[in-house]
Amino acid sequence: MKRFFRYVSIICVAILLISLSSCGWFNNKMKNIKGQLIGNDFTIDFYNNIGNNILTIYGDKVGIEANYVSTTSIDSEGSKSTNYELSSVVTLTVDGNQVAQTGNTVIFAEKGLKKLEDFELSDEITTNGGTINILDRNINKIKNMIGTPKVVIICSQLGVPIAVYGGDSVYWEIPDDLPKTTKLNIDGKALYIHRANYILLDTDMIG
Secondary structure, X not given: OHHHHHHHHHXXXXXXXXXXXXXXXXXXXXXXXXOOOOOOOEEEEEEOOOOOEEXXXXXXXXXXXXXXXXXXXXXXXXXXXXXXXXXXXXXXEEOOEEEEEOOOEEEEEEOOOOOOOOOOOOOOOOOOOOOOHHHHXXXXXXXXXXXXXXXXXXEXXXXXXXXXXXXXXXXXXXXXXXXXXXXXXXXXXXXXXXXXXXXXXXXXXXX
């Protein structure tokens, strides 16, 4: 009997893993286990505030990390304390080389992730449906973990269009250790957006 329950447990775990393997959240976490951007072959595009592509770097081994700065505060009794805050400067490691960057819009696109060409977005969208907001919000959170069809429109910090990406299974999150950065997983490929304006839409909204 114990052996039977052991087999059942193994089968249940296998089914769970198979289900999660197509899940946007799971794909994203697997990227993190591999070392965030490391070993996935990225194209790194730097854009200035008016949307000009000022630099492109290709790397086989790419990492990104935040920098911390120390600040000193003094309380009402004159005691000093040291605190640490995230700096706006991020440090990139590209095939063993270091790049420090701040201020520019940076897009990290994993090899194989293609931009949507000739995409046009109407300046007006009319929608209907849904239930009640609190329920819809929770449903959307679950759908995000699974991965749903979405389009992301990326603009410079002054609002100039830069690129459009989209896919059938899109998951997104805001990493708590990277300043001004959003991470997406689009059909199994990672996309990092640093210091940019963007709009992330359900594909159903634009028909």
